[in-house]
Ligand SMILES: Nc1ncnc2c1ncn2[C@@H]1O[C@H](COP(=O)(O)OP(=O)(O)O)[C@@H](O)[C@H]1O
C-alpha cells in the first residue's frame with residue numbers, strides 16, 4: 001500500500017448547510033424533514049443543516065477509540081484502498097451493538113479516515129453523510145455511521161468484498177484472470193443504474209466523481225457507487241446547470257464542465273462514458289506510461305469507436321472471443337454517444353441503462369470465425385494474455401493486499 005497521503009484539493013461545500021457551519025456538531029432546527037425512507041430505495045429531502053445531517057436516524061455515531069479497536073489500530077496491512085480523502089481500512093463490529101468486534105467475527109466494515117485537516121475536508125466528509133445517510137438504493141454503498149471527534153473525521157461503510165472496479169481492471173500481477181465480458185457488462189449496468197437513480201426526478205443529484213475507483217463490487221460483482229464527497233444537488237427550477245468550482249479527476253471530467261464550471265447530469269454521463277471505455281479496453285483513462293497519442297484514453301479511442309473495421313483496436317485483447325461483433329459495436333457506440341462533446345447529444349442515464357440491459361441480457365456472445373480472425377490478427381496491444389502484465393483473478397485480487405500504483409486522484413481541475 002502507498003503512503004496514504006495522497007493530496008485531494010478540496011471543493012466548495014456541496015451542501016445547503018449554513019454558511020457559518022464549522023467543525024463540530026451543530027444543532028439543527030427542523031428535523032421533521034430528515035427521516036430516512038424505507039430501503040431499498042429512498043430519496044433525500046434537502047436542504048439540511050449540519051446538525052440535521054449528523055442526526056440521520058439510521059446512522060451510528062462511533063467514537064474514535066471504537067474505530068481504532070475495530071480496525072486494530074488502523075493496521076497498515078488492513079488498508080483496502082486509498083483515495084484523495086484518505087485511507088480505507090478493513091474492520092469488524094458487532095452487527096447488533098455496533099461495537100468493535102474480534103477480527104473475523106461479526107460484521108465486516110470499511111472505515112475511511114480523512115487524512116487532511118481543514119474546512120473542505122470536513123465539507124466532503126459531511127457531503128458523504130448527507131447523501132449516503134438519505135439515499136438508499138441497491139447500487140449505492142451503505143453508510144453505517146461516522147466518527148466526529150476532535151480533529152478526527154471518519155466514515156464507516158458496509159464492506160465490499162471485491163474492492164473497486166479500478167483494482168479489477170488495472171491491477172497487474174502474475175496470476176491474472178481478466179474480468180470476463182459478462183462481468184464487465186454486469187458492472188457497467190450496475191454503475192449506470194446507480195447513476196440513473198441519482199439523476200432521477202425524485203433525487204436529482206449529480207455525482208461528479210464517476211470513475212472506476214469509486215465503483216465498488218461485492219462478492220457477486222454487484223456494483224455499489226461510493227465516495228459522495230463531491231456530489232451536488234442538481235439545478236432546480238428553470239436553471240439548466242449548477243455553477244461550481246471545477247472538481248473531479250483528469251481524464252474523466254466532461255470538457256464543457258472543465259471549461260465553464262457549469263455542471264449538469266450530462267457531465268456524469270460523459271464520465272460514465274470514460275468508465276465504459278475503460279471497461280471495454282482495460283486501459284486507464286489517463287496513463288502517461290502509454291505512447292504520447294494514447295495518454296488520454298478518450299482522445300485515442302474515439303476515432304475507432306465508430307469504425308466497423310477498427311473498433312476492435314479499442315477492445316481489451318484479454319477478453320477476445322467472449323462477445324459478438326454486434327455487441328462490441330453496440331457497446332462502442334454507446335461509449336461514443338456518452339462521450340459526445342456536445343452534452344445534448346449524450347444520452348441520459350435511463351437510455352444508457354436500457355442499452356446496457358440489452359447487452360447484459362444478450363445471449364449473443366462469442367465471435368464468428370471471421371470475427372475471431374479479425375480480432376486475432378489485429379496488432380497486439382502488449383497487454384494480451386501472455387504479456388507480463390496479465391491481471392489476477394477476482395478472487396486473487398480480493399485476497400491480495402492493496403498495492404500501490406500511479407492512479408488518478410480527485411482534485412480541483414484548473415481551467
Ligand atoms: N466499502 C468499501 N469496501 C471495500 N473497499 C473500499 C470501500 N470503500 C472504499 N474502498 C477502497 O478504498 C478506495 C478509496 O475509497 P473512496 O471512498 O473512493 O475514497 P476517497 O474519497 O478518498 O476517494 C476505493 O477505491 C476502494 O478500493
Ligand SMILES: [Mg+2]
Nearest residue numbers: 083213214227
Ligand atoms: Mg474515491
